[in-house]
Amino acid sequence: MNDTTLADGLEIRPATEADLPAIVAMLADDPLGATRESPEDLAPYRTALKRITEDPHQRLVVAVRAGRVVGTLQLTLVPGLSRKGATRSIVEGVRIHADERGSGLGTVFMEWAIATSRAEGCQLVQLTSDVTRTDAHRFYERLGFVASHVGFKLAL
């Protein structure tokens, strides 16, 4: 995966271990993430990052502006049989730093995810968003996503 340098000095590149404090801080700085993350203990995130980077179907990236991590996003490539053997991509863990909200970074980031999915031969990009995140829903719909499904989760 190559780095992508965009307008305004914004760069999208694979996440590394050095990015973990900034990534986990963004995961925790969120109404839902606040109770689910442990920014004071990065050990489980280091283990998880290793699993992610060893999986060739994962693209965990950060957006960097002026040397500072301002966003993160994870793309999973999922080969499948349905839809005539279509491969789909799944977007998870989209977070934009509070200072960057409204800057257009979310759009640039999702456009990167869509372009990468297309370049990888995917026929479909999908994601789920908590029912309470209504602003995010409008954002995805503006990008052309259709709210055609119900997303179910079961905690183990």
Add this chain to the structure above:
Amino acid sequence: MNDTTLADGLEIRPATEADLPAIVAMLADDPLGATRESPEDLAPYRTALKRITEDPHQRLVVAVRAGRVVGTLQLTLVPGLSRKGATRSIVEGVRIHADERGSGLGTVFMEWAIATSRAEGCQLVQLTSDVTRTDAHRFYERLGFVASHVGFKLAL
């Protein structure tokens, strides 16, 4: 992945190329799948099956009763950073043969997916279901799934 032999002579095992005609027939025998699949041309499915079986994070299985394929399901293991580095599994492409509906196979199959996810160290099982599949929604809720998310898709 080992085969799992269950009550009533039902077996759950990895899908092979010989299973493709039966799997694709089930994908096509569905109100949504009817217009999206090509059971008369298996070539794209063969290519996709190769991609799936080469990906160690995929579990594409069939349910077999008395030597006959009566169900299919795909489980994807997705390592991630959020929720303290949780790995989740995603269930896709659940299909039960028309002759088996109401037989309890759907429940047995999903229980297999949940048990496999747990054995693989997942903390979360997730899936999306088309908003029109209201019977399926009740089925997933009976299994303990929570309809907490909106599922968005973008066709490329």
